[in-house]
Amino acid sequence: MNRIKFIVLVVLMSLSLTGIICLQAYYINNSITTFENQFKANVKKSLSYVVLSIEKDDKLSHNIKIKDLIANGGKIDTTAIINFYIKEEDRSNNKTLLYRNGILEENFKLSSALFDVGLDSINVKRIINQRETKIFEDNNLDGSGKLSGLLSEMSTISEHEQILWDAFYSDYAYRIPIQKRTSVKKIDELLKFKLSEDEINLDYEFAIFSNNLSTKIRTEDFDIEQAAPFSLPIFSNRNQKNNYRLLVNFPKRSNYAFSSVYTNLILSILFTGIIIIAFSSALLQLIKQRQISEIKTDFINNMTHEFKTPIATINLALDAIRNPKIIDNKEKVLRYLGMIREENKRMHAQVEHVLRISKLEKNELNISKEKFDLHDLVEDAVSHVELIIEDKNGEIKKDLKSPKTTVLANETHFTNVIVNILDNAIKYTPENKPLRIDISTELVGDFVLLHIKDFGAGMSKVVQKRVFEKFYREHTGNVHNVKGHGLGLAYVKQVVDDHQGHIKVESEKGVGSTFTIKLPLIS
Numbered sequence: 001m002n003r004i005k006f007i008v009l010v011v012l013m014s015l016s017l018t019g020i021i022c023l024q025a026y027y028i029n030n031s032i033t034t035f036e037n038q039f040k041a042n043v044k045k046s047l048s049y050v051v052l053s054i055e056k057d058d059k060l061s062h063n064i065k066i067k068d069l070i071a072n073g074g075k076i077d078t079t080a081i082i083n084f085y086i087k088e089e090d091r092s093n094n095k096t097l098l099y100r101n102g103i104l105e106e107n108f109k110l111s112s113a114l115f116d117v118g119l120d121s122i123n124v125k126r127i128i129n130q131r132e133t134k135i136f137e138d139n140n141l142d143g144s145g146k147l148s149g150l151l152s153e154m155s156t157i158s159e160h161e162q163i164l165w166d167a168f169y170s171d172y173a174y175r176i177p178i179q180k181r182t183s184v185k186k187i188d189e190l191l192k193f194k195l196s197e198d199e200i201n202l203d204y205e206f207a208i209f210s211n212n213l214s215t216k217i218r219t220e221d222f223d224i225e226q227a228a229p230f231s232l233p234i235f236s237n238r239n240q241k242n243n244y245r246l247l248v249n250f251p252k253r254s255n256y257a258f259s260s261v262y263t264n265l266i267l268s269i270l271f272t273g274i275i276i277i278a279f280s281s282a283l284l285q286l287i288k289q290r291q292i293s294e295i296k297t298d299f300i301n302n303m304t305h306e307f308k309t310p311i312a313t314i315n316l317a318l319d320a321i322r323n324p325k326i327i328d329n330k331e332k333v334l335r336y337l338g339m340i341r342e343e344n345k346r347m348h349a350q351v352e353h354v355l356r357i358s359k360l361e362k363n364e365l366n367i368s369k370e371k372f373d374l375h376d377l378v379e380d381a382v383s384h385v386e387l388i389i390e391d392k393n394g395e396i397k398k399d400l401k402s403p404k405t406t407v408l409a410n411e412t413h414f415t416n417v418i419v420n421i422l423d424n425a426i427k428y429t430p431e432n433k434p435l436r437i438d439i440s441t442e443l444v445g446d447f448v449l450l451h452i453k454d455f456g457a458g459m460s461k462v463v464q465k466r467v468f469e470k471f472y473r474e475h476t477g478n479v480h481n482v483k484g485h486g487l488g489l490a491y492v493k494q495v496v497d498d499h500q501g502h503i504k505v506e507s508e509k510g511v512g513s514t515f516t517i518k519l520p521l522i523s
Contacts (some may be wrong), residue, residue: 006290010283017279024268031261039200039256040230043248046194047232051246053190054182055235178208178244179216181235187217191248202256206248208234215244222249307350310343317343367410367498371522374405374448378439381418388426394435396422402441402448407519413495418452420488421515425454428513447518455512464507468493 187206195204207218229249236244250256317336326332382396389396422437429435438453459467470490496503500520507513 006286010286013279013283017275020275021272024272028261028265028268031264035261039253042198042200043195043230043250044232046191046198046200047230047246047248049194050187050190051232051234054186057186058181058235178210178235182208182217184217184219187246188219202250203252204248204250206246209245209247211243221251222247224249303350307347310347313343314340367413367495369408369410369499371406372409372411372414374402374407374409374441374450374519375400377409377411377414378418378441378450380411381415381422382439384415384419385422385426389435389437392426392435394426394429394437396437396439399438399440402443404443404521405441405448406522407448407499408522409499409519410495414499417492417495417517418450420492421452424488425452425456425513429454429456444518446521448521450517450519451514452517453512453514458509458511458513459505459507460509464505467505468503 187208191204191206195202205219205222207222207224208215209224224247229247231245231247234244234246317339320326321333321336326336378398378400382398386396425437426435433455436455438451440451440453442449442451468489493503496517496519502518503515505513505515
């Protein structure tokens, strides 16, 4: 049940983290999309402003030139007049009011050199509006009467003139080369001004194309293939012969959109990274706690198993002593008392072993060191297990050839280190395999190496990485075919480290294991 809860918790945490990352990604993507749409709208608005400004300036420039030409030397080719009269008689005052509204149409023939359109001359039409009011006192309209008042007004008809000018401009302006109607500098100034208003400070290139062909109005680095350009028609005309289009592209546009959310993106990555680190740390702690819980359970099971046999033996011995047939037999009583003492010593040794590991880990165990010959320590350790090996029909081969073996060590603890490794070699050799242990030493620089090799069950790579952890044993469920509680090799590593040494293991499953202890020599 705890395993299911653990899995559910991990899944929920993973989903939460994934949701946060997806939400951040959506927000950033949405910000980039919004910025991109706003960018497109601003660029199109700027292009529209540039196109309208250039067209307006072009029309105004030509209009001024024509008006100046007419005023300073244009000759009237033909004139047409249309008059509208209103006569009003006032008999009481013996006066007659005569109102005239006339439209004057003047046709000019102008030189085309001004416009560079390739023609000999251009016909221009100007319409003038003339209004006149006359008042006569004697009702004679032949002009002999006395003129008492005259009001005359003459002006151009701006609306009509504009219509006629637009028609002229549309018909003839397309003949003028584009480079004479605008310039790169002018477009650049207008475009830069309008883009800066919208806070678009991005390098751009532009060009004017006519019927999909480039004109002379273009920046040096403009490349129509480089990026999808923005475009608008410019200098449109009724003939649709030129089809001018103003194209603008932004070579660094992709980076520009990204830069708009750069700060938010960095902060998002930073905080998301912190969340991931916190999540990973929490997950590792959960996994570690679970592993510790499993190890603790295995340790309790193994310790229970280790104590169960001695306790059962002691109980059986006590029951036997209480038996009336045994209690009078002194020899048997002493035998059973000896068994009780041995089992008690065994349990005491187990407890002391656990306490020793705890003290060693907390640096509370005072290990005094003296000069010893490593070979002597090996011989002492072997003597502790010789009877067990002989009982199992096993053998120990010693190859102690190192010429220098003087080390600074604690006799008791370092002997226990060797005994623990030998004990493991004995315990983890299956019954169907011959028990054999090889012990050798070698000199490597200022260090002496002690190799203890067995031909037992061996270990997997996973077990090798964790074999020196406290309480760790290869997980076998509730099977206790090998006695122990996972403290032996942890104790070994602690003692070797305290001796400024190093221990490692090389093993192969089903082949055996080799433990190597490296200790510094002293002179």
